Amino acid sequence: MINKEEALNLQIEELKKNYQNIIKLLGEDVNREGLQKTPERVAKAMLTLTRGYEEDPNEVLLSAKFKEDYHQMVIVKDIDFFSLCEHHMLPFYGKVHVAYIPNGYITGLSKIARVVDIFSHRLQVQERMTLQIKECIQQALNPLGVMVVVEAKHMCMQMRGVEKQNAITTTSDFSGGFKQASTREEFMNLITHK
Numbered sequence: 587m588i589n590k591e592e593a594l595n596l597q598i599e600e601l602k603k604n605y606q607n608i609i610k611l612l613g614e615d616v617n618r619e620g621l622q623k624t625p626e627r628v629a630k631a632m633l634t635l636t637r638g639y640e641e642d643p644n645e646v647l648l649s650a651k652f653k654e655d656y657h658q659m660v661i662v663k664d665i666d667f668f669s670l671c672e673h674h675m676l677p678f679y680g681k682v683h684v685a686y687i688p689n690g691y692i693t694g695l696s697k698i699a700r701v702v703d704i705f706s707h708r709l710q711v712q713e714r715m716t717l718q719i720k721e722c723i724q725q726a727l728n729p730l731g732v733m734v735v736v737e738a739k740h741m742c743m744q745m746r747g748v749e750k751q752n753a754i755t756t757t758s759d760f761s762g763g764f765k766q767a768s769t770r771e772e773f774m775n776l777i778t779h780k
């Protein structure tokens with residue numbers, strides 16, 4: 587049986603070989619001084635950008651779940667994120683805003699941002715990431731409602747393809763109390779008024 591560190595080294599080695607090949611196929615000289623360590627750097631960078639597969643967001647929320655008699659909206663807004671679109675493996679990035687209405691339990695505020703980090707560090711589409719964040723909070727805390735809004739720019743739309751530099755995609759998903767238009771409005775007002 588190989589241990590975790592040996593498995594990681596094998597994974598880096600395998601990725602490194604593949605990136606050497608990719609760099610060659612792109613017409614570059616992998617032995618050029620500036621590129622010699624690039625395959626290994628890219629391998630490690632990609633493992634960082636996809637580290638969310640190794641982490642359990644549910645566990646993160648439960649690790650700081652506190653009994654509390656607060657039943658109003660809790661909002662964590664402007665959570666920066668970077669993700670990779672699963673179609674082009676190019677970054678999409680922006681902000682996530684989360685609100686939930688506790689039902690006996692609250693979670694540590696940083697844990698909401700950690701959940702965003704975990705789901706964004708996977709190959710994603712914005713819609714699925716939005717839904718996964720919502721469902722995870724709903725399952726772990728069983729609140730009276732959750733709402734997630736994601737605003738993002740997609741580099742696959744900026745650097746290539748349609749080449750629109752300023753297009754912003756907004757997605758949202760909600761449950762429970764946020765099915766009421768007035769509750770959604772309260773949240774939207776609080777996140778849009780800086």
Ligand SMILES: Nc1nc2c(ncn2[C@@H]2O[C@H](COP(=O)(O)OP(=O)(O)OP(=O)(O)O)[C@@H](O)[C@H]2O)c(=O)[nH]1
Binds near residue numbers: 672743
């Ligand atoms: N819905 C959604 N689409 C995304 C996301 N990220 C990238 N895309 C889109 O995925 C689509 C893939 O379409 P394809 O026609 O298969 O790929 P393509 O030929 O590279 O498309 P273009 O980008 O239009 O050049 C594109 O329209 C991208 O804009 C995302 O998070 N959500």
Ligand SMILES: [Zn+2]
Binds near residue numbers: 743
């Ligand atoms: Zn894309």
